[in-house]
Amino acid sequence: MKRKIWISILVVAVLAIVIGLNVFRTYADSTxxxxxxxxxxxxxNSTVMTPGTLTMANESLLYQDPANGEIKEVLVKEGDSVKKGDPIITYENPDLEMEKEQNEINIESLYLRINSLDKQENRLKEKENELADDVGEEEAEETMETELEQVKMDKRMANLDLRQALLQRDRLKQKISKLEVTSEISGVVIKVNEPGVSQSVLEQPILRIGSMDNLVVEGKLSEYDTLNVEAGQKVTITSDALPDEKWKAEVMDVGYMPEATSGEGGASSSAVQYPVTVKISESEDLKLKPGFQMILEIETESxxxxxxxxxxxxxxxxxxxxxxxxxxxxxxxxxxxxxxxxxxxxxxxxxxxxxxxxxxxxxxxxxxxxxxxx
The missing domain is CATH 2.40.420.20 (conserved putative lor/sdh protein from methanococcus maripaludis s2 fold)
Known part of the structure; x- marks a missing residue:
């Protein structure tokens, strides 16, 4: 009898559990x-995002000029501050120095010749005056005319040669002045390359000078984005190098013409991109260097x-x-x-x-x- 009771209790408990689970599942499925x-x-704010490269708006690249001769000395080193007009490179040109010396000798020789012709002309005039006392002025003039005309002609030719020599001296001065190259801007010497004569070296700038006071970021925009981006729009700049930093800027210029792009193997690419330049606020303390990769977030609408x-x-x-x-x-x-x-x-x-x-x-x-x- 007791066994039947326990079996009944167990069956009821199992049924209760099954019913409870079904109720729970039904409730769980409905909530x-x-x-x-x-x-x-x-x-x-609607924004346009594009990568860019930090660079200097005011930059000067100086290349070796074989026409000036060989570089004698680079007067600055990387990190030096320079002002506009400061000497930075000197050339040496032996041929130019020799030409200058020859020109000086030629000028001096022409002055001596002109002085000699002046004296000769004066002597001929004195002789003409003495002859006039004996034969009369008219006959004396006819007698000395040929010699005087020749001397005057020689003087005119000598003066023309002198003018040409003086012009050559001025040209040589200009060439010699180029032997000392001065900085076109005030800034910092960023890069110095050793001067050389190989083609690869000639294609590199000897000096790269830039002003860190005026930094910009140069990027590219798609055709669609150029329709929404214009000068004066606000920009937020970030960099993976300093992920917790942000800098304020504004769009300075959007290129009117697209930049030429090429695909693999030099083939022309169908993607058209327009250059965009962003100016960083002068008050911003930028801890990055030119060449750093930046991310531009341009605010096109608010x-x-x-x-x-x-x-x-x-x-x-x-x-x-x-x-x-x-x-x-x-x-x-x-x-x-x-x-x-x-x-x-x-x-x-x-x-x-x-x-x-x-x-x-x-x-x-x-x-x-x-x-x-x-």
Whole structure:
């Protein structure tokens, strides 16, 4: 008798457990735990992001000029500060020095010749005056005319030669002045390459001087982005080298013509890119060096809008929807979206401010399902 009672109790307990599990499963399938966030009314900024390279707006590159001769000395070293007009390179040119010396000798010789011809002309005139006392002025003039005309002609030729020699001296002075090269800008010597005569060396600048007071970032824009970017727009600059730092800047210039690009093997690429130059604010303390890779976030538009996190938006074909929590239930709501930021998206239709939307909805979540907000 007792055995039958225990068996009955066990059967009832098993049935109770099975029924309880089914009830729990049914309840669990009809409810879900969710996280929510409220729809916010905030300022949203539309941005264009593109990589760029930090460089100097004011930069001077000096190349070796074989026409000046050989470089005698580079007067500066990397890191030196220079002012505009400071000597930075000197050349030596033996041929030019010899030409200068020959020109000086030629000029001196011409002056001596002209002085000699002046004396000769004076002597001939004195002789003409003495002869005039004996035979008369007219006959004396006819007698001395040929010699005097020849001397005058020689003087004119000597003066022409002197003018030409003096012009040559001026040209030589200009050439010699180029033997001492001065800086075109004030700045810092960034790079010094050893002078040489090989073609590869001649193609490199001997000196690179730049001003660290005026730094810019040069990047590229697609055809579409150029329609939205213009001079004066605000820019936020970041760098992987200093991930926690940000710098303020503004668009200085957008290229009118695209840059030539090439694909693999030098083939022409269909991608068209336009240069963009961004000027960093003068007040910004930039701890980077020219050549660093930067990321430009250009603010193309700013306006007030309702926004929500990207994680709340679901896709059903071409339609977008969210789940709005109403009276303990998740209600499916079709929406339309607009501009976006890296974390949030604008809602242009379908939601109101402060409505609670489900973030990362679970797969089992259905329309009008009861939910528990975590």
């Amino acid at each position: 879900a735990n969710v996280k929510t966030e409220s729809v916010k009314d905030e300022e949203i 306006h007030q809008a309702l926004t929500l996190p990207f994680e709340a938006v679901m896709q059903d074909g071409e339609k977008q929807f969210v789940y709005v929590v109403k009276e303990g239930k998740a209600v499916k709501r079709n929406i339309e979206t607009g501009s976006s930021t890296p974390k949030r998206i604008e809602v242009t239709k379908g939601l109101k401010k402060d409505e609670a939307v489900v973030i990362d909805p679970p797969e089992k979540l259905k329309d009008n399902m009861e939910v528990t907000v975590k």
